Amino acid sequence: MELCLSNYLIIYLTKNAKKIIAVSPSIKNILVNNYKIPKKKIKIILNGVNSDKFKVIEKKYARKKLKIPPTKLVLSYVGRMVKSKGYNLLKKLALNFDGELIIVNDEADKYFSSYHNIKTFKYVKQSTLNLIYSASDGLILPSVSSEGMPLVLLESLSSGTPLLVANALGNTDILNPLISEKFKPNNLKELLNKIHLLKNKSPQECRKYAEKYKWETCVEEYIKIYENWI
Numbered sequence: 668m669e670l671c672l673s674n675y676l677i678i679y680l681t682k683n684a685k686k687i688i689a690v691s692p693s694i695k696n697i698l699v700n701n702y703k704i705p706k707k708k709i710k711i712i713l714n715g716v717n718s719d720k721f722k723v724i725e726k727k728y729a730r731k732k733l734k735i736p737p738t739k740l741v742l743s744y745v746g747r748m749v750k751s752k753g754y755n756l757l758k759k760l761a762l763n764f765d766g767e768l769i770i771v772n773d774e775a776d777k778y779f780s781s782y783h784n785i786k787t788f789k790y791v792k793q794s795t796l797n798l799i800y801s802a803s804d805g806l807i808l809p810s811v812s813s814e815g816m817p818l819v820l821l822e823s824l825s826s827g828t829p830l831l832v833a834n835a836l837g838n839t840d841i842l843n844p845l846i847s848e849k850f851k852p853n854n855l856k857e858l859l860n861k862i863h864l865l866k867n868k869s870p871q872e873c874r875k876y877a878e879k880y881k882w883e884t885c886v887e888e889y890i891k892i893y894e895n896w897i
Contacts, residue, residue: 678702685896688712688889690816691840697813710892713841715885716821716877720793723827723874724801733769733802735786740766740862742831743803745796745819748774753809753833759855760807761785764862769799800826805865807831811852814838824877827870831861841880846873 681687681702687709689695695711698704730737742760746752761768761782768785775787788799800806806823810833817838820830830847832838839849846868848861 686710686892690714693813693840694815712885712888713880714816714818714821715880715882716825717882718825718878721797721822721825723870724798726801729798729802732798735802741769741803742766742805742807743769743799744807745771748772748778751810751812753811753852756809756853756855760858763855763859769803771799797826800828803828805829805831808838809833810835810838821877821880824873827874829865829868829873831865846876
């Protein structure tokens with residue numbers, strides 16, 4: 668959460684709200700430490716994923732559908748092109764490994780058109796996004812600043828694909844070594860060293876982990892809170 672004009676609105680709303688929902692433990696800590704919100708006023712409800720739409724698809728089939736070489740090392744990135752997301756690290760990565768990067772963003776061509784090993788997608792349907800996750804050896808999230816609870820992490824895990832995540836606040840709240848690898852933000856050397864460890868992650872383990880964060884469970888938690896205040 669950046670300290671800016673919108674913080675006055677945040678302060679007003681959090682002060683007058685009966686209950687505040689934080690989407691991760693890190694966000695709760697920010698609210699408590701930066702905004703002096705009482706802990707008892709905050710409830711953590713992690714984001715949920717639609718596990719029916721994001722399911723495990725055979726990698727060979729997914730790559731055939733997307734016209735991606737079957738044996739190539741593939742990492743995917745789904746997100747905005749802003750500095751806080753660490754997209755500049757993707758450029759350095761593309762120049763230093765012999766795999767392929769899939770980038771999903773409406774402006775991806777503007778930033779990556781000159782890279783021979785980067786495949787870009789603009790807006791895609793959820794079914795295509797499911798294919799992209801399933802075709803990848805890992806989803807990379809190189810953020811350099813705190814995030815709430817990126818939904819793409821859960822979508823990837825639900826698709827059976829492990830994570831390669833920069834160790835920024837919010838990104839790693841739910842992760843463990845069975846389904847992810849962490850690296851220091853903007854640290855290309857550490858990132859490259861962690862890539863080969865993704866092959867040890869099981870698609871079934873990723874899916875199992877994601878099922879703890881089903882959207883239905885998330886909705887039930889929200890309903891309970893609203894019922895208590897009606």
